[in-house]
Amino acid sequence: MHFTTLLPALALLTSTDAAETLLGAYIFHRHGDRTPKSLPPTNLTSLGYSQVYSSGQYYRSRYLTSSSKIYGLNTDLGLYPPVGENEGVQILANGSAVQAPMNGFQIIPVNTVSTGTGSEDNGWLQDASGCENAKLSSNRFFTSSEYQNLLASAKGFYEQLVPVVNGTFAASDVTFKNAYVVYDLINVAEIHNSSIPSSNILTNPTLFQTRTLADVHEWGLAYNASDNMRAALYMQLAGEILQYLNSTITSGSKSSSANKLGIQFGAYATFFSFFGLADLPAANPDFMGIPGYASSMVFELFTDAAVPSGGFPAVSDLQVRFLFHNGTASNSSEPVAYPLFGGNDTAISWADFANGLGKFAIASTQDWCTKCGNTTGTCAAYAPASPTPTPASQSGSGHHGISAAVGGVIGAMVTLAVILGAAAIAMLLSGLRLVSKKRLASPGSPGSEAIAAGKASGG
Structure with a gap:
């Protein structure tokens, strides 16, 4: 953001x-x-x-x-x-005083x-919310046309990221379905790692696209205008x-x-x-x-x-x-x-x-x-x-x-x-x-x- x-x-x-x-x-x-x-x-x-x-x-x-x-x-x-x-x-019952340290x-x-x-530790925090209807609502995102279209259209984009993250993810998991955790791994590496496998792949446009897809993925799971329980x-x-x-x-x-x-x-x-x-x-x-x-x-x-003396405004x-x-x-x-x-x-x-x-x-x-x-x-x-x-x-x-x-x-x-x-x-x-x-x-x-x-x- x-x-x-x-x-x-x-x-x-x-x-x-x-x-x-x-x-x-x-x-x-x-x-x-x-x-x-x-x-x-x-x-x-x-x-x-x-x-x-x-x-x-x-x-x-x-x-x-x-x-x-x-x-x-x-x-x-x-x-x-x-x-x-x-x-x-603090004054004790016997009248002695105790001074707090430091x-x-x-x-x-x-x-x-x-x-x-x-x-x-969960890829999606809703998994730990305990609210069953919220989880059911979020899961409906995965059957939406928006999700299905992005899953298909972004397939090639995520395939090119496999050499970057295959030390952590199986190639089959590097898809829009896991957009956030893939982005998250790359983002942490960009901040902390002195070297990243196949880093030449991570051009600025690629990093931006990785972040944008993660944004869309998480927004779809967190909010839906027609279903507030999400x-x-x-x-x-x-x-x-x-x-x-x-x-x-x-x-x-x-x-x-x-x-x-x-x-x-x-x-x-x-x-x-x-x-x-x-x-x-x-x-x-x-x-x-x-x-x-x-x-x-x-x-x-x-x-x-004006705030009344000793009082509170209306x-x-x-x-x-x-x-x-x-x-x-x-x-x-x-x-x-x-x-x-x-x-x-x-x-x-x-x-x-x-x-x-x-x-x-x-x-x-x-x-x-x-x-x-x-x-x-x-x-x-x-x-x-x-x-x-x-x-x-x-x-x-x-x-x-x-x-x-x-x-x-x-x-x-x-x-x-x-x-x-x-x-x-x-x-x-x-x-x-x-x-x-x-x-x-x-x-x-x-x-x-x-x-x-x-x-x-x-x-």
């Missing part, structure tokens, strides 16, 4: 001006550079760590220390920095779940975003530790699902391309109205802005605002935003079970009294549902388990350690591997 040609009206980042107050934000972030899917286990590389960390530094600056910082977000306790000798003291560093709770484990990954995320930002609104005037900044990590498939459902290709056709490593999309809640005065950055964000390459839902404005009212996401958001475990067609395990409680067997109900693993928006920072890491957990912490602030916690009462998030949670404004 290159985003080299932006609409003139959107070419400049919509920055907060003097009359604007930023009240909260929700970030969905892709992991950084990694090893290829075709050679599991997939691991984040040093470059990947660096990409995510650099992006984290940018967002920390944007939301904690810049002139557009989030209103009420505690710069001393937010995002888990060391809190110093005074704040890092200048009062804070412990970040991390909840690990089994659902979606190893998802980044975008179930984002339907769940949409519900989490609404829940989180709504909690920012409802608790914003009651507590200085209200939810201010939510951060979630995931894979490119969720980006694609969102791009389709939010009609972003209408703003820029490049949204139909795979987002690069460490890409991020942000939903900012803000107001142009809901009617709230607006939401969507921003996206392809690849690692930085002060020299910042996110850009785009209009949602096929509109023209880069800022819309909270009511319009909530209505737009609400049309397809999965907001509860029951909703997830019903839409996905899962009827066993956790979903058994919501199954019809006498269910008619279907492919979805017969094969559903069942132990799935949407995750709770625990604490102030949500970090649902779809990929790379512990390694991405470390990367998430690096994104927030370096020098911290992880504490494993049991999964909270709500069901595990489909396609998720870990959740980092904590109060973004109060520690």
